Each structure stands twice: as structure tokens, then as C-alpha cells.
Amino acid sequence: MAAGRTLAEKIIARAAGRPGVRAGEIATCAVDLAFAHDSSGPRRWKPLLEELGLSLWDPAKVVLASDHYVPAVDADSAAILKLTRDFARDQGVARFFDMQGIAHTLLPQNGLLKPGMFVAGGDSHSPHGGAFGCFIAGYGATDMAAIVATGETWVLVPETDRVVWSGAFQDGVVAKDVMLMLCRALGMDNAFKVIEYAGPTIDAMAMDERMTLTNMSAELGYDTGLIAPDETTLAHIRAHGGAVEDDALSWRSDDDADFAATYHFDASKLSPQVAAPHSPANADSVRAHAGVKIDQAYIGACVGAKLEDLRMAARVLQGRKVAAGVRLLVAPASTHIAAQAAKEGVLETLMSAGAHLMPSGCGACAGMGAGLLAAGETCISTTNRNFKGRMGHNESDVWLASPYTVAASAVAGVIVDPREMLGAAARDAA
Amino acid sequence: MAERLREGRAWAFGDRIDTDVLAPGSLMKLAPRELAAHCLAAVRPDFADRVRDGDVLVAGEAFGVGSSREQAAVSLKLLGVQAVLAKSFARIFYRNAFNLGLPALRLPADAVIADGDRLAIDYRAGRVDNLTRGTAIAVSPIPANLLAIVEAGGLMAYLKQRGAAQ
Numbered sequence: 001m002a003a004g005r006t007l008a009e010k011i012i013a014r015a016a017g018r019p020g021v022r023a024g025e026i027a028t029c030a031v032d033l034a035f036a037h038d039s040s041g042p043r044r045w046k047p048l049l050e051e052l053g054l055s056l057w058d059p060a061k062v063v064l065a066s067d068h069y070v071p072a073v074d075a076d077s078a079a080i081l082k083l084t085r086d087f088a089r090d091q092g093v094a095r096f097f098d099m100q101g102i103a104h105t106l107l108p109q110n111g112l113l114k115p116g117m118f119v120a121g122g123d124s125h126s127p128h129g130g131a132f133g134c135f136i137a138g139y140g141a142t143d144m145a146a147i148v149a150t151g152e153t154w155v156l157v158p159e160t161d162r163v164v165w166s167g168a169f170q171d172g173v174v175a176k177d178v179m180l181m182l183c184r185a186l187g188m189d190n191a192f193k194v195i196e197y198a199g200p201t202i203d204a205m206a207m208d209e210r211m212t213l214t215n216m217s218a219e220l221g222y223d224t225g226l227i228a229p230d231e232t233t234l235a236h237i238r239a240h241g242g243a244v245e246d247d248a249l250s251w252r253s254d255d256d257a258d259f260a261a262t263y264h265f266d267a268s269k270l271s272p273q274v275a276a277p278h279s280p281a282n283a284d285s286v287r288a289h290a291g292v293k294i295d296q297a298y299i300g301a302c303v304g305a306k307l308e309d310l311r312m313a314a315r316v317l318q319g320r321k322v323a324a325g326v327r328l329l330v331a332p333a334s335t336h337i338a339a340q341a342a343k344e345g346v347l348e349t350l351m352s353a354g355a356h357l358m359p360s361g362c363g364a365c366a367g368m369g370a371g372l373l374a375a376g377e378t379c380i381s382t383t384n385r386n387f388k389g390r391m392g393h394n395e396s397d398v399w400l401a402s403p404y405t406v407a408a409s410a411v412a413g414v415i416v417d418p419r420e421m422l423g424a425a426a427r428d429a430a
Numbered sequence: 431m432a433e434r435l436r437e438g439r440a441w442a443f444g445d446r447i448d449t450d451v452l453a454p455g456s457l458m459k460l461a462p463r464e465l466a467a468h469c470l471a472a473v474r475p476d477f478a479d480r481v482r483d484g485d486v487l488v489a490g491e492a493f494g495v496g497s498s499r500e501q502a503a504v505s506l507k508l509l510g511v512q513a514v515l516a517k518s519f520a521r522i523f524y525r526n527a528f529n530l531g532l533p534a535l536r537l538p539a540d541a542v543i544a545d546g547d548r549l550a551i552d553y554r555a556g557r558v559d560n561l562t563r564g565t566a567i568a569v570s571p572i573p574a575n576l577l578a579i580v581e582a583g584g585l586m587a588y589l590k591q592r593g594a595a596q
């Protein structure tokens with residue numbers, strides 16, 4: 001009895017031009033879109049392409065964004081940005097987004113991701129875009145150079161773990177809490193598998209929240225994260241200028257597909273989570289760590305500074321002030337998101353509360369931009385990794401949490417359960 | 431075309447050796463050789479000084495977890511490490527290793543290799559001989575496409591060969 005196929009198997013089979021593939025096989029796939037940023041892209045590709053005597057296989061299928069070193073803080077970062085710009089011009093990359101935000105954010109913002117696509121990214125958080133039902137994984141520099149030179153790559157067809165969520169979240173519990181909890185529950189050693197999110201709770205989520213799930217699939221170690229497309233997905237693509245094909249909704253796992261494992265979770269039982277230093281797997285309920293004193297609160301990154309994330313922070317900060325002795329930094333994931341937040345009054349709320357507006361880019365998340373930490377300092381952050389030294393000094397501490405929890409902690413000056421403030425906000429409004 | 435790698439000494443490490451331990455993020459501006467001198471220093475300060483050409487890295491689960499930085503595999507290669515044997519690998523590290531001509535082999539859960547053991551590896555046959563203990567360990571054979579890449583000396587060399595053949 002042949003079982004049905006998983007979404008990952010279907011996409012890989014299409015990209016490989018084969019009638020069907022099964023987990024465990026190796027397939028050579030044609031790449032529909034390849035992207036990279038200023039740190040992983042041109043500066044690494046250029047010497048390798050020269051060594052091969054090749055140029056880009058198809059500049060129209062390559063997307064570049066400058067996000068890690070922007071804006072330049074010294075001559076070295078300025079030189080990397082110049083090299084990136086020169087490369088994009090010389091190689092004819094029309095879709096080069098210079099200082100417009102984080103690469104992962106810019107792909108869906110420009111309607112470039114569609115269900116069924118096979119996408120290769122020069123960054124470990126490439127799974128971000130898997131929320132659109134495409135197979136999108138991260139690759140190292142040599143792999144990426146070969147991909148942009150030849151337009152193809154090999155893939156070991158992964159098994160799929162399926163995570164099914166039902167029930168409604170309590171107010172103040174969001175996708176970020178789901179992922180921190182899963183880092184603890186599933187661990188970080190899930191290579192050569194993909195994770196697929198499904199169930200009524202996921203169906204009810206906005207795309208910004210779904211992208212948090214697929215983004216942090218990287219922390220779990222999966223090749224990528226996938227969510228089958230639905231009307232919410234298609235509406236987002238159309239609203240961002242993308243064309244949707246008639247068969248777009250057919251990109252989903254068959255009901256009788258062979259999943260490696262299926263896990264069921266009840267959303268109503270989840271509480272706000274934090275991950276203690278220095279691993280996302282150190283997740284626990286916020287209440288278990290309430291009272292930890294913070295020096296900085298950071299709302300930024302591909303995973304944590306989407307428009308929905310900024311709205312969450314504004315909901316907490318409305319009519320409140322950041323605690324004395326705490327600095328709150330907000331780096332919207334793209335300039336477009338910053339403009340939208342300005343239009344909605346979200347930025348005004350954040351800045352009236354005392355937040356500092358930072359450039360749209362990776363900033364402190366990559367440990368390269370402004371907003372880094374000194375030895376002995378503690379930061380609570382909406383980012384996705386808290387490895388030792390990632391946001392500054394090796395002896396600094398980073399806690400990971402949702403935008404609600406980060407904003408509430410900025411107000412309290414210590415780690416706090418945001419439901420307390422959200423409850424108060426609801427009562428005040430009544 | 432090496433069917434069998436040279437005999438080498440095992441350097442044994444635990445689970446979840448991450449890319450920051452292999453190639454510290456704060457030192458990424460250093461030249462590759464200088465960066466390699468800090469490889470694994472956080473868990474074994476004398477490693478880079480004492481490892482010899484042909485030695486073998488042995489580790490537990492999720493070897494190479496973390497960022498996509500290729501310098502993690504580059505550093506091992508520059509230090510002369512012939513192969514990495516681990517119970518499991520992070521996907522991007524696994525690909526990077528082969529792309530740089532460094533074979534990565536998956537060990538069975540019950541494999542016994544101690545620090546300092548002498549190993550001989552036949553990666554075509556999927557066999558590791560522990561010469562110190564007189565045991566043979568079966569490892570999953572390398573898929574054919576990766577064998578071609580590693581035997582060419584890495585992905586760039588492989589693509590050049592393929593280009594020349596066309």
C-alpha cells in the first residue's frame with residue numbers, strides 16, 4: 001500500500017521533474033528563487049563564481065537584500081555594502097533591496113513567495129517563508145555559489161513531523177510562545193526532517209504569526225517549516241502584488257501521507273514563555289522567571305518586528321512608560337513596516353512610551369548593528385537566538401520572549417507576565 | 431582517489447558542538463588560518479595546537495548546530511581533520527563539510543570510540559576500524575552524489591571537473 005505524499009515530497013518532486021519522491025531519496029532540484037544578504041551573498045559568491053568562470057544562472061531568479069551591515073558603522077561594513085551594490089549592478093540583479101529591511105521579510109512583502117516553490121536562501125532563517133507553502137531552506141556559502149551558478153542543488157528528501165494545534169490562545173499568548181515551548185519540547189536536533197504546522201489554531205492565525213512559526217523551525221533544527229496554503233495565504237500574496245496560480249491550494253500533504261511523527265497540542269493550555277540564556281531550548285513559562293531585572297528590551301529581527309509584533313508592543317505600551325533605567329529599542333523589520341506602523345499610530349505609541357526607533361535591518365540581532373550589550377547586562381528580546389555573545393559581550397544575558405512579554409517587561413523593569421498588563425488594559429477600557 | 435583515509439587519532443567531543451564553538455562569531459573578521467587557531471577552544475583549549483594532519487573528530491548529537499557559517503567546516507579542514515564522525519549532524523554543517531571536501535559520517539548510537547583511539551576509515555564501504563580496540567564500526571555509507579563531491583575535493587572542484595567534461 002503506497003501512502004500519500006507529504007507537502008515537502010510533492011514540492012521536491014515537482015522541482016526535480018520526477019513523478020514522485022519519497023523521504024530518504026536524493027533528488028536534484030531546479031531552484032525557483034535564490035536569495036542572500038550582504039553578509040552571506042555577493043562577498044562570498046564573487047570569488048567562487050570567478051573561480052568557476054561563471055556568472056549568475058538567471059539574475060531574474062536571484063534576490064539580494066542588504067540587512068546585516070546596514071547602515072554602515074565603519075569602513076569595513078561600508079566596503080561590504082559597496083561590494084554588494086556593485087555586484088547587483090554588474091550582474092543585473094533587478095531585485096536588489098538596498099536598506100529596505102530584512103531579506104526574509106522582503107520576500108513576502110514583495111509577493112515573491114508562492115505555494116509549491118523551491119527556494120534556496122543564504123541564511124539559516126530561510127524557513128521564515130515556509131508559511132507560504134514553499135520549500136525554503138538555508139545553505140552555506142559554497143552551496144549558494146553553486147546554486148546561483150547552476151540553478152540547481154541536491155536535496156535529501158526529508159521526513160515530515162506534523163504538529164497539530166487546536167483551541168484558542170489566551171489573550172497575551174502568541175506564535176512566539178508556541179515556538180519557545182516547542183524548542184523545549186522537541187529539542188534542536190531535528191536535521192533532515194521538516195516540520196509542518198496544521199490545525200484550527202494555525203488556520204486562525206494571520207500570516208505574520210504563521211511566519212514566526214516557520215522562522216523558528218530553524219531553532220528546532222528542521223530543514224524547513226511548512227504551512228499548507230489557505231485563503232489567508234492567497235489573500236496576503238495578492239495584497240502584496242503576487243500572482244496566484246489556480247492550483248495554489250492543492251499544495252498540501254495528503255491525508256494518508258506517511259508522517260514521521262504527529263504531535264497534538266491544545267493552544268488554550270499554553271502560557272507566555274521565555275527562553276533563559278543561552279539557548280532557545282531553555283524555555284519555560286514567564287512566571288517561572290518573573291522578577292529577573294533587565295537593562296534592555298529589544299523588539300527587532302525577522303521573527304520579532306513584523307507589523308503584528310509592533311502592534312502587540314503598542315497594545316501594552318499604550319498610556320505607559322518604559323521603566324527608569326531600562327532602554328527599549330525598536331527596529332521594524334522593514335522600512336515599509338515602519339511606514340505602516342507610523343500610519344497606524346503604532347510608532348507614536350511606542351515612542352511616547354520612551355522607545356528608541358532603530359534602522360530597519362538585523363541590527364543587534366546579528367551582533368553587528370547598534371544596540372549591543374556590555375558584560376553583565378541583561379536583555380529581553382523578540383529575536384530568535386540567545387547563544388552566548390550573540391548580541392554583544394560574551395558575559396551578557398539574552399532572554400527570548402514574545403513582543404507582549406518584552407514590552408511588558410520594559411515597563412516593569414523586570415521580566416513579567418504580560419497578561420497582567422493586558423488584563424488591566426481590558427479593564428481600563430471597559 | 432582515496433578509498434581509505436589515512437589512519438588517525440580520534441578527538442572525542444560531546445553533543446551539540448555548535449558553530450560558535452567551531453568558529454567564534456566575534457572572530458569572524460580574522461583570516462581563515464587565524465580563525466582556525468580558535469577552533470573548539472571554548473571546550474578544548476589545546477585542540478588547535480595538538481591536532482595533527484589526518485586526525486578524526488568524533489562527536490555526539492547535532493554536530494555543527496547553529497548558523498550557516500561555512501568557516502566552521504573550513505577551520506576543521508585547515509587543521510588537517512580528515513573526517514568528522516558524529517551520531518547526528520545539523521543539516522547546513524553536513525552539506526558545508528562535503529562541499530569543502532570533508533567527509534561527515536553518521537555513527538550508530540552504540541559506537542564506542544574514546545579520545546585518543548586510533549581509527550582507520552573506509553568511507554566507501556561505510557566502515558570505521560577502531561585499531562585501538564580491535565573493533566569495526568559500520569557507518570551509513572555516503573550517498574553517491576556526495577561521494578563524487580568529496581572525491582573531487584569539494585563542490586567547487588567537482589563543478590570545475592564537470593564543466594571541463596562538458
Ligand code: SF4
Nearest residue numbers: 125301302362365366
Ligand atoms: S534579524 Fe537576526 S535572525 Fe533574522 S536574518 Fe537578521 S540576523 Fe538572522
